[in-house]
Amino acid sequence: MITDKIPADLQNTWTTVDDYINQKLIPSDPVLDAALTASADAGLPQIAVTPCQGKLLHLLARSIGAKNILEIGTLGAYSTIWLARALPAEGRLVTLEADPKHAEVARANIANAGLEDKIELREGPALETLPELAAEGLLPFDFIFIDADKENNIGYFQWALRLSHPGALILIDNVIRDGAVADPNSTDPMVQGVRRLNDLLAKESRVCATTIQTVGSKGYDGFTLALVVS
Numbered sequence: 661m662i663t664d665k666i667p668a669d670l671q672n673t674w675t676t677v678d679d680y681i682n683q684k685l686i687p688s689d690p691v692l693d694a695a696l697t698a699s700a701d702a703g704l705p706q707i708a709v710t711p712c713q714g715k716l717l718h719l720l721a722r723s724i725g726a727k728n729i730l731e732i733g734t735l736g737a738y739s740t741i742w743l744a745r746a747l748p749a750e751g752r753l754v755t756l757e758a759d760p761k762h763a764e765v766a767r768a769n770i771a772n773a774g775l776e777d778k779i780e781l782r783e784g785p786a787l788e789t790l791p792e793l794a795a796e797g798l799l800p801f802d803f804i805f806i807d808a809d810k811e812n813n814i815g816y817f818q819w820a821l822r823l824s825h826p827g828a829l830i831l832i833d834n835v836i837r838d839g840a841v842a843d844p845n846s847t848d849p850m851v852q853g854v855r856r857l858n859d860l861l862a863k864e865s866r867v868c869a870t871t872i873q874t875v876g877s878k879g880y881d882g883f884t885l886a887l888v889v890s
C-alpha cells in the first residue's frame with residue numbers, strides 16, 4: 661500500500677524507538693549536536709540524516725576502510741562530520757553543496773568539528789562540480805553518499821560510477837518516499853528521479869545493489885546501497 665500520510669501514533673512509536681536506540685548506542689556528541697543546532701538556528705531545513713543513519717554511514721565507510729569519500733548534498737555538514745570521522749589520518753572527504761547559505765553554515769560546522777584539513781566543500785550545482793573533480797584527477801572515491809536533489813539522482817549515480825572503483829560503495833538516500841516509489845503514476849519529480857535510477861540500476865552490470873525501507877524519527881523512507889563490482 662502506498663501511504664498518503666503516516667498515522668500519528670505510528671510515527672510516535674518510530675520516534676520513541678529512535679530515541680531509545682540513540683540513548684543506548686549513540687551518546688550525545690557536542691560537535692554533532694552543535695552542527696544541528698547551528699543549522700536550525702540559521703533556518704536550514706531540518707532534513708539531515710538521523711543519528712542512527714549518520715552512524716550507519718560512519719560504520720559502512722569505516723568497515724570498507726574508506727580513505728576517499730564523496731558526498732553529494734552537504735546541508736549543514738551533519739552527515740559530512742559523521743563520514744569524515746570514519747576516515748584514517750590520511751583520508752579526505754569532498755562534499756558538494758549548491759546553496760551558498762547551506763555551504764556557509766556547513767563550513768562553520770566543519771571548522772567547529774576541527775575537520776577543515778580533511779573536508780573540502782565545493783560550492784555549486786553538483787552536476788557542474790562533479791566534472792571538475794574528474795578533470796582534476798581527484799579520484800577514485802571509495803564511498804559515495806548521494807543525498808541532494810533527487811531529480812538528478814541518475815546523473816549523480818553515473819558520476820559516482822565514473823569516480824569510483826570496484827569495491828567502492830555508493831549509498832543513495834530517500835529512495836522510498838513514503839512508499840510513493842512503487843507508484844508508476846506518481847507525478848512527483850523526486851519520485852520519478854528515484855524510479856529512473858532504479859530502472860538504470862536494474863540493468864547496470866557494474867553494480868550489485870539493494871534497497872532497504874526504513875522507519876524512524878524522520879518517517880518512512882529508505883536507502884539504496886550499491887557495491888561497484890567491475
Ligand SMILES: C[S@@+](CC[C@H](N)C(=O)[O-])C[C@H]1O[C@@H](n2cnc3c(N)ncnc32)[C@H](O)[C@@H]1O
Pocket residue numbers: 707708709732733734735736737738739740756757758759762784785786787807808809812
Ligand atoms: C537532504 S539535504 C543533505 C543532508 C545532509 N547530507 C545530511 O544528512 O546532513 C540535500 C542538500 O542538497 C543540496 N542540493 C540540492 N540540489 C543540489 C545540487 N544540484 N547540487 C548540490 N547540492 C544540491 C541542498 O541545498 C541540500 O543542502
